[in-house]
Amino acid sequence: MNETPPPAQDSVDAIRTQWNAVRPDLDVTPMGVFGRIYRISRAVGDAVEKAYSRYGVTRGEFDVLATLRRSGEPYTLSPRQLSASLMLTTGGMTGRLDKLEKAGLLRRSPDPHDRRALQVTLTERGFELIELAVVAGLEVQYEALAGLDADEVELLTGLLRKLLDQVA
Numbered sequence: 001m002n003e004t005p006p007p008a009q010d011s012v013d014a015i016r017t018q019w020n021a022v023r024p025d026l027d028v029t030p031m032g033v034f035g036r037i038y039r040i041s042r043a044v045g046d047a048v049e050k051a052y053s054r055y056g057v058t059r060g061e062f063d064v065l066a067t068l069r070r071s072g073e074p075y076t077l078s079p080r081q082l083s084a085s086l087m088l089t090t091g092g093m094t095g096r097l098d099k100l101e102k103a104g105l106l107r108r109s110p111d112p113h114d115r116r117a118l119q120v121t122l123t124e125r126g127f128e129l130i131e132l133a134v135v136a137g138l139e140v141q142y143e144a145l146a147g148l149d150a151d152e153v154e155l156l157t158g159l160l161r162k163l164l165d166q167v168a
Helices: 011-022 027-054 059-070 079-086 090-103 123-144 150-167
Strands: 106-111 113-121
Touching: 011 027, 027 059, 027 123, 059 079, 059 090, 059 113, 059 123, 079 090, 079 113, 090 106, 090 113, 113 123
Parallel strands: none
Antiparallel strands: 106 113
């Protein structure tokens, strides 16, 4: 395990200390967990967003392209499948698809199996962009984890998986 001690006190500790002073009857332990999860998510999310912006896409647009890429060849899904995967309304998905199609990163075409439906396909340009952007985002995430050793990352991953399973 990494021998670097944690900071003596951070901003979340300061908040907990303030609550303990004014409400000593409350156990504010959960604030230590969720306050840090929130701050980590926000800081790393902002850095990842900045990495994606170098490729001209937002995090939400990246998610659409990444979902198509992860689907495997022929990198095609219906708008409904994309909406379900990204937990977006169809209206929210339409806006993203419009922008990405205009940029030449995906194309919409009639579904050959259902005349009433469309399919969304990653273009060659979209494929090339997502290949670069995913690496850029992972570099940011690796940098964020650099202070932890492999065992700590595995432990943290397992604990967060357990917590997510409990609350989701």
